Amino acid sequence: MQTLSDFLRNSDTSTELQQLLITLADCGVEISALVRGGALAGVLGATESENVQGETQKKLDVIANDLIKDKLAAQPLVKALASEEEDYVVAGHADGQFLVSFDPLDGSSNIDINSLVGTIFSVLPAQDGVDGEAAFMQPGRNQVAACYMLYGPATVLALTTGNGTLMFSLDPSDNQYKLVDAKVTVPEQTAEFAINMSNQRFWQPAMQQYIHDLLLGKEGPRAKNFNMRWIAAMVGDVHRVLSRGGIFTYPQDTKNPAKPFKLRLMYEANPMALLVEQAGGIASTGYETILDIEPTEIHQRVAVILGSKQEVEHCLSYHK
Ligand code: F6P
Numbered sequence: 001m002q003t004l005s006d007f008l009r010n011s012d013t014s015t016e017l018q019q020l021l022i023t024l025a026d027c028g029v030e031i032s033a034l035v036r037g038g039a040l041a042g043v044l045g046a047t048e049s050e051n052v053q054g055e056t057q058k059k060l061d062v063i064a065n066d067l068i069k070d071k072l073a074a075q076p077l078v079k080a081l082a083s084e085e086e087d088y089v090v091a092g093h094a095d096g097q098f099l100v101s102f103d104p105l106d107g108s109s110n111i112d113i114n115s116l117v118g119t120i121f122s123v124l125p126a127q128d129g130v131d132g133e134a135a136f137m138q139p140g141r142n143q144v145a146a147c148y149m150l151y152g153p154a155t156v157l158a159l160t161t162g163n164g165t166l167m168f169s170l171d172p173s174d175n176q177y178k179l180v181d182a183k184v185t186v187p188e189q190t191a192e193f194a195i196n197m198s199n200q201r202f203w204q205p206a207m208q209q210y211i212h213d214l215l216l217g218k219e220g221p222r223a224k225n226f227n228m229r230w231i232a233a234m235v236g237d238v239h240r241v242l243s244r245g246g247i248f249t250y251p252q253d254t255k256n257p258a259k260p261f262k263l264r265l266m267y268e269a270n271p272m273a274l275l276v277e278q279a280g281g282i283a284s285t286g287y288e289t290i291l292d293i294e295p296t297e298i299h300q301r302v303a304v305i306l307g308s309k310q311e312v313e314h315c316l317s318y319h320k
């Protein structure tokens with residue numbers, strides 16, 4: 001079976017990007033081991049501090065963040081990094097070619113119940129003469145790579161460098177990622193949706209109507225029954241979409257008027273949008289293609305509707 005390094009060496013990926021991707025993949029190997037250690041690794045439970053989003057940080061969030069920061073700091077190719085757990089952009093090497101944004105531990109509320117969590121990375125090209133947060137203000141379309149590691153029963157790595165989406169599985173016998181799917185394809189149709197239904201009364205009318213019609217099943221306008229799943233870790237829900245199709249959405253809501261969107265553009269929506277698009281799916285806010293959004297802030301949040309092409313298009317028709 002082809003390892004990640006073999007695959008990259010035989011691809012047209014630049015040697016610099018190969019080197020960076022191997023570093024990101026290594027972070028995943030180490031975080032995977034910590035997650036597997038669970039309570040034994042002494043990493044469970046909450047710390048005292050809150051992150052920039054006002055959420056209580058889990059110990060493992062902090063550990064994963066520090067681990068990635070240290071590995072990227074040692075990587076001369078990285079000009080700057082941005083993390084969900086860092087208020088501000090962290091400067092790297094002035095000559096670096098890449099800007100890396102990441103969610104060190106996505107779905108961290110799942111940690112204490114021994115459920116799915118993962119790490120998400122987005123890689124943008126550095127720009128001459130533009131530093132700090134301003135350098136990151138590029139549409140997701142500019143990403144030179146996006147990947148996630150999902151720490152589940154198996155640790156998997158989904159990767160795109162803009163030439164399709166690939167899936168690797170971490171082989172526990174030698175800690176090498178092995179290629180398991182060279183061309184991930186999201187089926188165009190689906191009968192499975194993912195949304196946090198507890199927010200229903202806070203959604204906009206378009207999403208209310210769309211989900212209402214799905215729930216009517218065979219007797220409704222869709223004339224088929226739909227199944228629902230919610231992992232509460234975007235990385236887990238997107239992995240299911242890449243594996244067997246589906247529609248995943250975290251739409252706008254009015255639950256907290258000061259925070260109409262939940263998911264973060266730079267290190268959640270953009271990398272997942274590229275992985276889904278490269279696998280034949282669609283990713284939108286309902287009104288705009290995610291990858292075309294011109295960012296204004298490193299921690300900005302967006303509505304996300306992604307997955308199977310025909311189903312997402314159907315959902316978007318309610319937003320017209
Ligand atoms: O990172 C934010 C996040 O944890 C996503 O991974 C996940 O999809 C979502 O929030 C879960 O939200 P909720 O707690 O509302 O189910």
Ligand code: MN
Binds near residue numbers: 103105234
């Ligand atoms: Mn997250």
